[in-house]
Amino acid sequence: MAELYSLEFLCADVKGAEKLFREKVGFTTVATNGENVVLKQNKAILVLKPATCDSERDILQKSGTICNNVVFKVSQLQAAYDKATRAKARVIHQPQPLTDVGGTVNTFTIASPFPNVTHTVVSTTDYNGVYLPGYQQCANSIDTPSGISFVDHIAYACETGTSDDIVKWYEDKLGFAKFKLGADSDDLSVDLSDGPGGALKLLAMEYWRCSEKGVRSGGENDVKIVLVESLPNSGVSNQVSEFLDNNNGPGVQHVAFHTKDVVSTVTTLKKQGLTTIPIPLEYYSLLDKKSIVDQVSCDTKSLQENGVLLDSEFDDSSKRYLMQVFSTALFKKSTFFIEFIQRCGATGFGAGNITALFKALELQKASGQ
Known part of the structure; x- marks a missing residue:
């Protein structure tokens, strides 16, 4: 374990x-x-x-x-x-x-x-x-917690053509294994080829406590890793290629922190100076987002003001969804940033949950912010 x-x-x-x-x-x-x-x-x-x-x-x-x-x-x-x-x-x-x-x-x-x-x-x-x-x-501090519970996942930006070898490294050396990107799909990779940032490949892995039996691990502190790379000949610059340039190579692009109330967490932190990626109001009227917005006990204005992205994992018996917010780069170089994620019944790692990151970053990139 x-x-x-x-x-x-x-x-x-x-x-x-x-x-x-x-x-x-x-x-x-x-x-x-x-x-x-x-x-x-x-x-x-x-x-x-x-x-x-x-x-x-x-x-x-x-x-x-x-x-x-x-x-x-x-x-x-x-x-x-x-x-x-x-x-x-x-x-x-x-x-x-x-x-x-x-x-x-x-x-x-x-x-x-x-x-x-x-x-x-x-x-x-x-x-x-x-x-x-x-x-x-250290002596007791008067810092006010923001509602972060634990690290939900770690994301690495990789060189083009290397993610499969990296997956094998984690499988062989540390006992990791690929897992589903979406609850309704066995896909282990997703190509985002319809946006301004070119095509991206993503792979997800986590530590399996009984990897020889293929039993997926549970619990808050199990290790989850996402790998992302630009596909060959994608033709344009995107956030992965820019990270590789600014970071002088591959590395940890972002860390996602779990919170039970993402709107409350981000509202508090924005008052303390944290900046997040802005989301246009039109995002919440998209057909695949509107059904989630209807379930969230928060008005659209609050969602937009806090940069909340939404993703669903619906099936015949239940409606599960995720809420995410991405910060801008934390340090001097435009490399590392953080994510806040609230899982509302969603236990998988849906493809939409991952692609939301790239949609958000490309929106920011297109707006010049």
């Missing part, structure tokens, strides 16, 4: 990033080791780190602030390490215990399929400290 434990960011300005996540996203600073800062909101944990060597300073010079380490938590660390090494994962740090007064955490780190992203795997079964050994708890 694997869960997402934390997301680590290599920051050009740790204090500035801390201020941003606290004031504009509602996180609270909970721990520090003197250099790194740990922020938390419910089950979502972010770690902000300064550059400590020339190679990290070079990354910041070329890419700006990035999410450079996705940390997974497992109950059987040795089994996870054996699986990764049998599949010839490149080991950065071999298994080692980290200890302080809170107990012991066992950990190892491997390279990911992305040049500037690593994966640390930890087992915290014998630890009751604030984060990891070496971190001290």
Whole structure:
């Protein structure tokens, strides 16, 4: 069993990033080791780190602030390490215990399929400290939570033609598997070829607790990953190609935070300075959106003011839908941004749920904002 434990960011300005996540996203600073800062909101944990060597300073010079380490938590660390090494994962740090007064955490780190992203795997079964050994708890903060519950999914922007190999990497090294993009479809990829941003390919994966039996995992902190790439000869620039240019290569494009009330969450954060991608009023009168709007206990004006996108997963017995909001880029370079998602009965990862991102970004791009 694997869960997402934390997301680590290599920051050009740790204090500035801390201020941003606290004031504009509602996180609270909970721990520090003197250099790194740990922020938390419910089950979502972010770690902000300064550059400590020339190679990290070079990354910041070329890419700006990035999410450079996705940390997974497992109950059987040795089994996870054996699986990764049998599949010839490149080991950065071999298994080692980290200890302080809170107990012991066992950990190892491997390279990911992305040049500037690593994966640390930890087992915290014998630890009751604030984060990891070496971190001290910070004084209680007066920060106001924004309603974020946990990380719903992580999205990577990939080079054209690489997503299938990346899927295989996660399958072989970490036991991930593809899963349905939509509740009514077995499609594992979606081509968006009818918009101004050209054709895009998307693949979705998540960790399967019993992958040998094909049993899909459940629970809030299971790891879900979306991969997106431009299709060959798409002909025009889109948000993926622009991310690759600005980021100096592939990497974490965005992180989606789950919330039980997306309108309330975003209303609060916009008052604190967060900016979101604007959605034209006409969007809510589209035939496939109107039926969802009719179910939402919120007027169209509030939906538009908060940039809420809608997607449905309807069948004969139930009507399930999703509500999403996307921020503009958080840091100096136009790369990383965040998503807020509210799942109203929808448990799958619908194709419309994914394509909403690209529709929204292309609307922003077309309007010049």
